[in-house]
């Protein structure tokens with residue numbers, strides 16, 4: 388690798404920095420070390436000490452310029468950064484403000500149409516009312532009537548805009564009107580790409596059907612297959628499933644009655660059609676009764692979804708709520724990016740999380756399971772509480788974490804893309820993409836975990852290395868507004884040598900860091916946008932530093948040295964302006 392000069396340069400800088408911040412280095416390491424030992428140490432108030440000062444300039448560069456000229460309303464923004472008032476009250480004010488702004492701009496996800504106007508059955512209407520919803524979102528107003536008329540629908544609407552009820556309300560009405568009983572078996576199947584999303588949609592379906600006599604169930608990977616088979620044999624009228632487990636039951640569970648299926652729904656259809664599920668889906672569709680209603684929903688669409696729609700939907704109604712919008716992400720979402728040299732990434736993340744720990748609700752995305760695992764282990768070791776959702780964790784633990792983070796007012800969730808789609812965690816303050824997404828589509832889904840629902844607000848931060856900066860052009864081309872935040876290197880926690888020392892001496896952490904380092908590189912190698920994320924441009928010494936190593940560890944790296952091809956998806960009606968490209972086939976399982 389031709390990085391010798393850079394390495395030398397960075398080590399010289401390191402020396403200068405070390406001297407300059409010698410005292411702070413000692414203090415910082417001491418503090419962190421102390422916290423690792425002493426759990427009882429109280430949290431500092433915002434701004435009380437060095438390490439709690441904002442790491443990044445939380446105002447995007449552009450806004451700052453405006454403010455200097457006196458054009459911007461600066462107080463509101465400053466408040467958002469140094470908020471002292473209770474979180475709930477602040478949210479309410481923000482929601483009211485955002486709703487007003489949305490109305491002016493005509494970009495609200497809400498309509499003035501009411502659920503009452505739909506002439507729903509009393510039992511469905513009662514549940515919707517109890518959920519606290521009176522007016523419909525745009526996708527609900529547009530999709531529910533045709534679905535209730537028995538039409539096939541291909542529906543696209545931005546993240547957090549109420550797609551779940553858009554397909555579940557017609558499903559509940561259908562089962563009610565055809566008087567499904569457990570003896571009739573399954574009348575509606577909803578498939579979801581992840582287990583957590585299936586669990587969540589099952590929860591919404593149960594709530595919606597709680598006054599109906601029809602039964603609701605779920606079959607998902609990682610749960611007890613035999614128990615599921617017994618429940619299916621008793622008759623599940625509305626079934627929520629992940630593709631692999633559904634196929635397994637369709638093929639092997641004798642008592643599973645699906646010959647009466649009336650409606651088949653694919654949530655996050657574009658994700659389901661990606662490589663891991665496409666084969667399963669083809670087999671599932673072959674096994675299901677041909678005369679049925681079908682609908683596909685997602686915030687982002689792909690050419691494959693269009694192809695599937697062409698072959699499996701009969702005269703479908705195409706609904707694209709956001710067509711023609713100037714941006715594809717939510718109004719209440721403030722999106723920024725930070726350029727952080729590879730070797731400083733870990734310190735950056737640690738400093739960021741320490742600042743907001745106990746005050747904000749934060750999701751941090753990593754590219755691989757092993758990297759998520761390592762960071763969770765490291766953070767817990769140094770008493771920075773966090774939760775994790777990723778592959779390789781027992782499903783019951785994943786499920787309890789899902790509900791724990793849903794309920795939490797504040798907290799940190801480290802996760803892979805397994806949490807990128809569809810999950811509805813209330814009031815997430817920050818989405819941090821520590822490892823960049825594979826493409827703009829994945830970016831949209833990740834940031835869609837915040838600013839969800841009517842008038843909600845949230846912030847998103849993308850961490851890029853200087854070599855990855857070109858990704859911003861792709862985001863802008865996909866109508867995703869991101870602005871740069873400056874961060875001050877001098878505000879990083881000066882605990883580099885403390886972490887290196889810790890990791891070199893703690894066997895378990897060291898092994899975990901090695902695995903994380905290895906999979907980070909192989910994951911990087913499997914990026915579909917090779918022009919932006921080129922594994923050959925990685926400086927391994929710097930990468931190693933971001934896993935707490937002073938030198939790259941000796942691990943066997945399985946990277947493709949044979950050159951790269953960019954797998955771009957042709958732009959089509961549904962991906963135009965919504966990411967525009969889809970992740971190519973991954974050689975490595977990234978979550």
Ligand SMILES: Nc1ncnc2c1ncn2[C@@H]1O[C@H](COP(=O)(O)OP(=O)(O)OP(=O)(O)O)[C@@H](O)[C@H]1O
Nearest residue numbers: 520522523524546547548549550551686809811840
């Ligand atoms: N009519 C409504 N009025 C107000 N809030 C609603 C309404 N319908 C749904 N919501 C709320 O909006 C949030 C987002 O809904 P939902 O999870 O269905 O979004 P989604 O469009 O499926 O998002 P994603 O694309 O991320 O899967 C949920 O908290 C839901 O309870």
